[in-house]
Amino acid sequence: MNKVILMGRLTRDPDVRYSAGESSTAVARYTLAVDRRFRRSNDGEQSADFIGCVAFGKSAEFAERYLRQGLKVVVTGRIQTGSYTNRDGQKVYTTDVVVEDQEFAESKAVSDSHMGMGSGYQAAPAPAPSAPAGDGFMNIPDGIDEELPFN
Secondary structure, three states, rough: OEEEEEEEEOOOOOOEOOOOOOOEEEEEEEEEEEEEOOOOOOOOOEEEEEEEEEEEEEHHHHHHHHHOOOOEEEEEEEEEEEEEEOOOEEEEEEEEEEEEEEEEEOOOHHHHHHHOOOOOOOOOOOOOOOOOOOOEEOOOOOOOOOHOOOO
16 A cells, blocks of 8 residues: 655645646646654754655646645645656656645644745634633533533
């Protein structure tokens, strides 16, 4: 089985191109910075792996429209290896994750605050909660026991 699940931040906006021909297909390439579980012991810094991802068709169009640098996403896909010969005649080996599914891993408000609102738009303010309790649960007013659908 070849299945990969990654969560990380885009290192830059996706590079989207369209194949030539009568029925062109969108191809999006982007790199995810995925934090490693453990910090380096000598300097205490978090280290990351930079993993290339490629999406095709509707997934590529989604990436073009919604994914931006710094956005935290979850990607599900498969690893695909390949090779080609470069202009100098040297063989180059590649490893990419072919995207099958991609989802946002944080809310728009959190994402905008992390990215510094650099794209020029502002998130709508979140609605105020109705009387939040200190334990994180909403208070239920007294006297509505008859209205609840369960006992």
